[in-house]
Amino acid sequence: MLIEERIYTIAAGKLPTYLALYTNGPLDLQTRVLGNLLGYFTSEVGPLSTLVHLWGYTSFEERISRREALAAEPEWQNYLSAVTPLIVKMENRLLVPTAFSPIR
Secondary structure: OEEEEEEEEEOOOOHHHHHHHHHOOHHHHHHHHHOOEEEEEEOOOOOOOEEEEEEEEOOHHHHHHHHHHHHOOHHHHHHHHHHHHHEEEEEEEEEOOOOOOOOO
16 A cells, blocks of 8 residues: 655635635545545644645555546646645655554
8 A cells, every 4th residue: 555645734824715625525526536535634733724634545556547537627627726825835745554554
């Protein structure tokens, strides 16, 4: 398994707006296309206005294929146009679970 960790810093005071835009349609689309949402979180301590979401894939190739399919969706492109101005910083990591990780 491959875990994609995406970390977004949202402009101060705009986190509720971002989440409202996301939960009203794009969440269903992204979950359907990417397939394995492991978790979606906000921060309470440390850098605030931060979102962390984790997606699971069976391989790097599957990730590429699913991300390309998502990018091809007009609804997704419309959503990105609306939320991109709210995002201050984006980070992305691909994580490989250890042999003893509960998520494999």
